[in-house]
Amino acid sequence: MKPRRLVLIGFGAIAGDLAAALLDAPQPGYELGVLLKPGSASRQRLPPSCTPLSDLAELAAFAPDLVVEAAGHEAVRGSVPGCLALGLPVLISSIGALHDEALLASLVATAREHGGRLLLPSGALGALDYVRAVRHASELTLRYESRKPPAAWSAELKALGHDPDRLDAPVTLFSGNAREAAAAYPQNLNVAAALALAGPGFEATGVDVVCDPAATGNTHVVTARSEFGTMHLAIANRPSPSNPKSSWIVGRSLLAAIEQFFAPVMML
Ligand SMILES: NC(=O)C1=CN([C@@H]2O[C@H](COP(=O)(O)OP(=O)(O)OC[C@H]3O[C@@H](n4cnc5c(N)ncnc54)[C@H](OP(=O)(O)O)[C@@H]3O)[C@@H](O)[C@H]2O)C=CC1
Numbered sequence: 203m204k205p206r207r208l209v210l211i212g213f214g215a216i217a218g219d220l221a222a223a224l225l226d227a228p229q230p231g232y233e234l235g236v237l238l239k240p241g242s243a244s245r246q247r248l249p250p251s252c253t254p255l256s257d258l259a260e261l262a263a264f265a266p267d268l269v270v271e272a273a274g275h276e277a278v279r280g281s282v283p284g285c286l287a288l289g290l291p292v293l294i295s296s297i298g299a300l301h302d303e304a305l306l307a308s309l310v311a312t313a314r315e316h317g318g319r320l321l322l323p324s325g326a327l328g329a330l331d332y333v334r335a336v337r338h339a340s341e342l343t344l345r346y347e348s349r350k351p352p353a354a355w356s357a358e359l360k361a362l363g364h365d366p367d368r369l370d371a372p373v374t375l376f377s378g379n380a381r382e383a384a385a386a387y388p389q390n391l392n393v394a395a396a397l398a399l400a401g402p403g404f405e406a407t408g409v410d411v412v413c414d415p416a417a418t419g420n421t422h423v424v425t426a427r428s429e430f431g432t433m434h435l436a437i438a439n440r441p442s443p444s445n446p447k448s449s450w451i452v453g454r455s456l457l458a459a460i461e462q463f464f465a466p467v468m469m470l
């Protein structure tokens with residue numbers, strides 16, 4: 203069997219973790235191309251076996267089986283449409299970009315027209331299968347709370363006049379719906395968008411964002427209540443050693459999604 207060919211978009215905390223795991227995978231293994239912006243400082247971190255790619259033409263010539271985005275909302279707007287237009291499946295981390303209804307509609311239309319597919323992983327969260335199962339329940343309420351330590355919110359705290367190193371009580375940064383949350387916090391609320399898309403939609407998904415000096419990691423609490431019962435999910439993720447905003451598990455969630463993509467048995 204030939205190695206699978208993947209293109210990663212971005213090479214930061216998440217893509218770096220993912221690449222290390224993919225390059226360590228048993229036979230048939232993976233061959234990796236990495237698409238970065240011109241002049242990107244991340245280029246110097248690429249392992250020698252990865253092929254650097256500068257644009258969509260080079261990506262197309264690499265002929266990937268799958269493209270994996272771990273770069274941010276701008277990359278979803280800038281690079282994902284072109285990948286879908288090439289008929290490629292694209293696994294995206296920056297799900298929050300899909301809060302933009304026009305972008306989502308255009309990505310779906312491009313995927314339909316060219317045979318590409320947009321794939322959405324669990325990322326830092328879990329239990330999206332349960333949320334999908336209750337999405338049409340008539341009495342569904344869905345609420346998500348993000349609670350992270352000040353290191354994940356340094357710039358935002360400073361903008362509000364707080365010193366991130368001296369915060370002594372929790373600060374509620376946001377309370378509203380998933381569309382507003384994903385738009386306002388592109389690097390921290392992608393999971394809210396994933397929940398909304400799995401569940402009852404962006405407006406019907408409630409979100410609270412709390413910065414808490416006592417938080418033991420990047421914590422996520424999801425409560426789904428419906429006529430079918432109640433799910434209460436609490437996850438305390440260790441932050442990525444390279445980026446405190448992102449949970450360390452995200453690279454492994456992408457790896458699990460990639461394994462599913464190529465597997466003869468699929469868990470849904
Ligand atoms: N679904 C989920 O659960 C989660 C999703 N995320 C999403 O994943 C993204 C990446 O997270 P993380 O790895 O921690 O972030 P990092 O900041 O560590 O890395 C981002 C990487 O993307 C590159 N990049 C930025 N813009 C582009 C672009 N337009 N085209 C190509 N490369 C680009 C950066 O390059 P350079 O060095 O040049 O800046 C850098 O290599 C987040 O922004 C967020 O949207 C994050 C956490 C959880």
Ligand SMILES: O=C([O-])CC(=O)C(=O)O
Pocket residue numbers: 326388389390391392393394420439447448449450452
């Ligand atoms: O990694 C996390 O804990 C969640 C996150 O940043 C996001 O959803 O964007």
